[in-house]
Amino acid sequence: MMQPPPAxxxxxxxxxxxxxxxDSGARAALQGLVKRRTIQVAAVxxxxxxxxxxEIVGFLGPNGAGKTTTLKMLSGLLHPxxxxxxxxxxxPWKREKSFLRQITLVMGQRNQLVWDIPAIHSFELNRAVxxxxxxxxxxxxxxxTELLELKPLLNKPVRNLSLGERMKCEIAAGLLHxxxxxxxxxxxxxxxxxxxxxxxxxxxxxxxxxxATVLLTSHYMADVEALCRRVVVIHHGKLLFDGxxxxxxxxxxxxxxxxxRLEDCQADLKxxxxxxxxxxxxxxxxxxxxxxxxxxxxxLADLPVIDLLVEDPPxxxxxxxxxAQEKP
Amino acid sequence: MNFFxxxxxxxxxxxxxxxxxxxxxxxxxxxxxxxLVVSLxxxxxxxxxxxxxxxxxxxxxxxxxxxxxxxxxLIGLVIQPGMEAFIxxxxxxxxxFTLIRPEDSQLLVxxxxxxxWKLIDILLGLGIMTWAxxxxxxxxxxxxxxxxxxxxxxxxxxxxxxxxxxxxxxxxFVRIENILVIFQSMxxxxxxxxxxxxxxxxYGLTFVVPIAFATTxxxxxxxxxxxxxxLLGAVGAALVLLVIxxxxxxxxxxxxxxxxx
Numbered sequence: 001m002m003q004p005p006p007a008x009x010x011x012x013x014x015x016x017x018x019x020x021x022x023d024s025g026a027r028a029a030l031q032g033l034v035k036r037r038t039i040q041v042a043a044v045x046x047x048x049x050x051x052x053x054x055e056i057v058g059f060l061g062p063n064g065a066g067k068t069t070t071l072k073m074l075s076g077l078l079h080p081x082x083x084x085x086x087x088x089x090x091x092p093w094k095r096e097k098s099f100l101r102q103i104t105l106v107m108g109q110r111n112q113l114v115w116d117i118p119a120i121h122s123f124e125l126n127r128a129v130x131x132x133x134x135x136x137x138x139x140x141x142x143x144x145t146e147l148l149e150l151k152p153l154l155n156k157p158v159r160n161l162s163l164g165e166r167m168k169c170e171i172a173a174g175l176l177h178x179x180x181x182x183x184x185x186x187x188x189x190x191x192x193x194x195x196x197x198x199x200x201x202x203x204x205x206x207x208x209x210x211x212a213t214v215l216l217t218s219h220y221m222a223d224v225e226a227l228c229r230r231v232v233v234i235h236h237g238k239l240l241f242d243g244x245x246x247x248x249x250x251x252x253x254x255x256x257x258x259x260x261r262l263e264d265c266q267a268d269l270k271x272x273x274x275x276x277x278x279x280x281x282x283x284x285x286x287x288x289x290x291x292x293x294x295x296x297x298x299x300l301a302d303l304p305v306i307d308l309l310v311e312d313p314p315x316x317x318x319x320x321x322x323x324a325q326e327k328p
Numbered sequence: 329m330n331f332f333x334x335x336x337x338x339x340x341x342x343x344x345x346x347x348x349x350x351x352x353x354x355x356x357x358x359x360x361x362x363x364l365v366v367s368l369x370x371x372x373x374x375x376x377x378x379x380x381x382x383x384x385x386x387x388x389x390x391x392x393x394x395x396x397x398x399x400x401x402l403i404g405l406v407i408q409p410g411m412e413a414f415i416x417x418x419x420x421x422x423x424x425f426t427l428i429r430p431e432d433s434q435l436l437v438x439x440x441x442x443x444x445w446k447l448i449d450i451l452l453g454l455g456i457m458t459w460a461x462x463x464x465x466x467x468x469x470x471x472x473x474x475x476x477x478x479x480x481x482x483x484x485x486x487x488x489x490x491x492x493x494x495x496x497x498x499x500x501f502v503r504i505e506n507i508l509v510i511f512q513s514m515x516x517x518x519x520x521x522x523x524x525x526x527x528x529x530x531y532g533l534t535f536v537v538p539i540a541f542a543t544t545x546x547x548x549x550x551x552x553x554x555x556x557x558x559l560l561g562a563v564g565a566a567l568v569l570l571v572i573x574x575x576x577x578x579x580x581x582x583x584x585x586x587x588x589x
Contacts, residue, residue: 072424075428076427076428077424077427077428077585078585079582079585093585095427095428097430097431098430099430100428100429100430101430103428104428105424105425105428107424110420110421110422110424110425111422112422112425114341114345116345116348116349117341117344117345117348118344121340121341121344122341124337124340124341125337125338125340125341128333128334128336128337129334129337129429129430129431129436130429130430131430157348
């Protein structure tokens with residue numbers, strides 16, 4: 001059987017911005033009116049990866065890593081400085097209508113819905129712009145309404161909705177034309193945990209039902225853990241990691257966490273490893289991966305251990321360590 | 329046609345948004361009324377001293393005032409709000425949502441916001457024009473009506489292109505809305521025939537800020553004083569500007585997608 005072509009293909013992608021610089025002070029500001037000093041900044045600096053159709057991939061990186069810039073190049077909003085981008089076989093920046101009809105970009109920090117009117121009217125506008133046939137529009141809207149529990153929200157002016165409610169409507173607006181490639185830029189930002197969970201399960205459901213390819217950026221590792229088997233990590237515009245989430249943990253940690261429960265909190269465990277915390281007779285130790293077995297053995301032998309657990313450090317911590325590294 | 333289909337869709341959205349704020353309707357009504365009083369009052373004062381103004385009689389100037397309201401209404405209905413919304417969207421980044429839509433971005437930007445209450449000005453303009461024509465006791469022939477519509481269309485297109493080119497500058501300079509404000513005060517000059525102004529200003533209002541095309545020339549057509557040459561010139565200028573504004577738009581977009589963060 002022939003391998004289907006990747007839904008998203010990026011090779012040696014680069015985007016260099018010219019940024020004007022200004023020294024502080026009024027004088028410099030005045031000078032800036034006439035002449036600006038500029039510097040070149042590579043926001044995306046030679047990254048490559050492919051996404052298979054139907055995949056959900058987490059796209060991670062600290063602020064300013066180049067995630068949004070990459071998403072904008074993928075959705076045709078930015079022209080790459082060099083390198084190759086293909087989405088569904090199209091070159092995004094040409095912005096062909098047949099391409100744009102198949103993608104969507106949902107940004108957690110920006111709204112496309114018209115502020116003063118109920119979301120349903122903005123949906124109608126999208127129906128006109130995307131030329132969605134009435135019956136398909138109906139059924140898609142019904143489906144999205146059910147999955148996102150939009151019914152009570154559709155007829156309220158958008159400005160009266162809570163942040164989470166608005167986000168649900170934003171997502172629905174972006175998906176009315178049933179895009180096969182979905183770019184989600186921090187869709188859960190600022191939302192409470194329940195709403196985050198609901199949006200997460202919706203994304204999974206949409207991906208299943210429509211076989212859509214999803215590239216998701218988020219600062220919440222819970223989103224990524226719940227949705228993505230594969231993650232792509234970038235930092236300073238360069239690719240740091242591309243692979244299974246579990247492999248990320250293996251690759252970027254040389255430590256394990258040992259949680260020991262003792263009869264009392266008196267003991268001094270410094271000689272076994274770095275003590276991170278001690279609460280209710282429960283110690284958390286950080287131990288180099290290679291020594292885990294030996295330390296465990298010693299702890300069990302030396303101390304009145306009630307319970308002992310060896311864990312990988314939490315994914316947040318791993319990511320933090322990855323980002324804390326300097327350029328690879 | 330696609331254009332009217334989309335225009336309709338955007339009109340509905342604007343309409344929905346506006347009816348929620350009925351106060352705006354009364355504010356607009358009041359503003360239009362003030363504007364009307366100032367215009368007619370000015371006319372009354374001036375024509376109490378003279379019967380002709382730059383070769384135009386009172387009823388003819390009244391027809392011009394009608395055109396002034398009509399075109400001003402058209403500008404305020406779709407052109408100006410659309411361009412203001414566009415400039416805003418460049419600054420706050422929501423232009424991205426326009427650009428990922430599978431329609432011509434220039435078209436979407438141009439009809440992106442509609443200030444429906446300006447329909448009042450348009451209706452008023454039509455009313456004043458009719459009134460002026462009745463007072464003139466002049467029959468409007470098919471030829472004359474055709475010339476008027478053509479001149480009006482050319483004037484509208486020229487003003488639209490002028491706005492679009494200015495607004496497109498925001499791709500480079502981001503904050504540009506003050507230019508549009510300047511236009512608004514210059515448009516006031518259009519309530520008088522440009523032949524009234526000294527030569528330098530006349531040229532300015534024709535070739536730099538093309539207000540003469542929007543008001544004087546259609547009014548000339550209406551009052552039977554427009555020659556074919558000027559009309560063809562206006563239509564030609566409209567077509568040329570349409571092409572130029574399209575090019576400027578494309579270059580601007582390329583710049584935006586090349587440089588924005």
